[in-house]
Amino acid sequence: MCITWCRGKSADEVARLFGGEPVDAELKTLDEAFDEASEADKDEDDDEAVRPPVILIGELGEWTVVLEPYGGQGVRPLVLQTLSEGGGRALSFKWTVNLDTIFFYAVNGLRIAGFDLLDPPARPGGDADEIEELVEDLPKSLESGLILAERITGQRLDSAWLSRRHRRMFMVNPIRHARPWLLEAAFGxxxxxxxxxxxxxxxxxxxxxxxxxxxxxxxxxxxxxxxxxxxxxxxxxxxxxxxxxxxxxxxxxxxxxxxxxxxxxxxxxxxxxxxxxxxxxxxxxxxxxxxxxxxxxxxxxxxxxxxxxxxxxxxxxxxxxxxxxxxxxxxxxxxxxxxxx
Structure with missing residues (x-):
C-alpha cells in the first residue's frame, strides 16, 4: 500500500497528477477500494476487463491524502516533484507484504529526504534539516510512516478518517515525464x-x-x-x-x-x-x-x-x-x- 500527502495543490489537481479523473469519482470506503482493486486483478487474462489501479482521495486539514491499495505512484520521484512544485510539499511512503518500505519527502519540487522506514537514519541527509528532529526516535516498524507523516503535517490519519467515504478514482492516465533521457529515480x-x-x-x-x-x-x-x-x-x-x-x-x-x-x-x-x-x-x-x-x-x-x-x-x-x-x-x-x- 502507498499513502501520499500533498499541500499546495487542490484535491482535483492531485487526482489528475495521479492519473485520476475527478468527474468519474465515486464515494467509497477504503475497504471497498481494496475490494475493487482486488477484483481488477482477477481479470488478468482479459485485457479489456482489467481495471486501472484504484486510488482513494480525501482531504485532511490543508492536506490532500491519496491512498493506493496496491499501487506505488506516490513514491515515484516525478510524482512527488510535481506534487510539491510551486512552493508545495509532498510526502509519501509505501510498504509491501515482503516488508519492503520506503519514505520520501519533497519540498518545492525537490526531493529532500528518502529512506527505508524499517531502518530510519539518525540524520535523513540531503537538505532535510527541517525534519531532522522529526526523524529522531522513530520506531523501526511500519507505523513509523504514519508517525512521521503526522509530525510533518500536523494531521493524524486516524481510524475515523480511514473509515469514512472518500472519492475513489481509477488511474487511467498516470503522469509521464517529458524528459525520457533522465532517470526518473533522479527526479527532484x-x-x-x-x-x-x-x-x-x-x-x-x-x-x-x-x-x-x-x-x-x-x-x-x-x-x-x-x-x-x-x-x-x-x-x-x-x-x-x-x-x-x-x-x-x-x-x-x-x-x-x-x-x-x-x-x-x-x-x-x-x-x-x-x-x-x-x-x-x-x-x-x-x-x-x-x-x-x-x-x-x-x-x-x-x-x-x-x-x-x-x-x-x-x-x-x-x-x-x-x-x-x-x-x-x-x-x-x-x-x-x-x-x-
Whole structure:
C-alpha cells in the first residue's frame, strides 16, 4: 500500500497528477477500494476487463491524502516533484507484504529526504534539516510512516478518517515525464540543479555532450578517494593529457590499446601477493574506464567509460545515481542517433 500527502495543490489537481479523473469519482470506503482493486486483478487474462489501479482521495486539514491499495505512484520521484512544485510539499511512503518500505519527502519540487522506514537514519541527509528532529526516535516498524507523516503535517490519519467515504478514482492516465533521457529515480534530486548536470539534463542531450559525459565519469573515477597510484604510470599521464583535446581516430586507438595493456597488468597483480587485491580491482576498473574513453567511436566510448566507472567499489549512493544519470543520457543519445534500436 502507498499513502501520499500533498499541500499546495487542490484535491482535483492531485487526482489528475495521479492519473485520476475527478468527474468519474465515486464515494467509497477504503475497504471497498481494496475490494475493487482486488477484483481488477482477477481479470488478468482479459485485457479489456482489467481495471486501472484504484486510488482513494480525501482531504485532511490543508492536506490532500491519496491512498493506493496496491499501487506505488506516490513514491515515484516525478510524482512527488510535481506534487510539491510551486512552493508545495509532498510526502509519501509505501510498504509491501515482503516488508519492503520506503519514505520520501519533497519540498518545492525537490526531493529532500528518502529512506527505508524499517531502518530510519539518525540524520535523513540531503537538505532535510527541517525534519531532522522529526526523524529522531522513530520506531523501526511500519507505523513509523504514519508517525512521521503526522509530525510533518500536523494531521493524524486516524481510524475515523480511514473509515469514512472518500472519492475513489481509477488511474487511467498516470503522469509521464517529458524528459525520457533522465532517470526518473533522479527526479527532484538537488544534484540535477548543480552547475555540472543542469546543462546536460535540462534539454535533450545531443552527441556534442558526449565528451562532457566522458570527462564527468572519469572525474569520478580519478577523484580523491579513488585509487591514486595509477596516475604515476606514464601511459596514464599521456592519456590524461590527451583528454583535454581528444585526438584523431588512429591516436585514440593507439592509446586505447596501451591503456588496456596497463589495465591487464594491474589486474594480474591482484593475485601476486598485493596487500589489498580489491583496491587493485578498483584500479583495474579505473584504467578500463580511461581506456574506454579512447574508443574511436565517441558514443561507444561514453557508454563503456560510464559502465567501467560504475564498477568501482567505493561509490556511494549519490555518486551511483549521478553515474546512472550520465548513463541515461548516453543511452538516449545512442538511441536518438540510431546507434542502438
Amino acid at each position: 534530486h538537488p544534484m540535477l540543479d548543480s552547475a555540472e548536470l543542469r546543462p546536460l539534463v535540462a534539454t535533450a542531450p545531443t552527441p556534442d555532450r558526449l565528451p562532457f559525459i566522458i570527462a564527468s565519469a572519469l572525474d569520478i573515477a580519478m577523484r580523491e578517494n579513488a585509487p591514486q597510484d595509477i596516475s604515476d604510470d606514464p601511459v596514464v599521464a599521456e592519456a590524461m593529457a590527451a583528454l583535454r583535446d581528444r585526438p584523431g581516430a588512429a591516436e585514440c586507438e593507439r592509446l586505447n590499446g596501451r591503456l588496456t595493456e596497463v589495465a591487464h597488468r594491474f589486474r594480474a597483480q591482484t593475485t601476486d601477493g598485493v596487500r589489498d587485491p580489491l583496491a587493485r580491482m578498483d584500479q583495474f576498473s579505473t584504467l578500463n574506464a580511461l581506456a574506454a574513453a579512447f574508443i574511436p567511436d565517441l558514443a561507444t566510448a561514453a557508454f563503456q567509460t560510464v559502465r567501467a566507472v560504475r564498477q568501482l567499489r567505493w561509490l556511494d549512493v549519490e555518486t551511483r545515481l549521478r553515474l546512472s544519470v550520465l548513463a541515461g543520457c548516453v543511452h538516449f543519445i545512442r538511441k536518438s542517433t540510431g546507434a542502438i534500436s
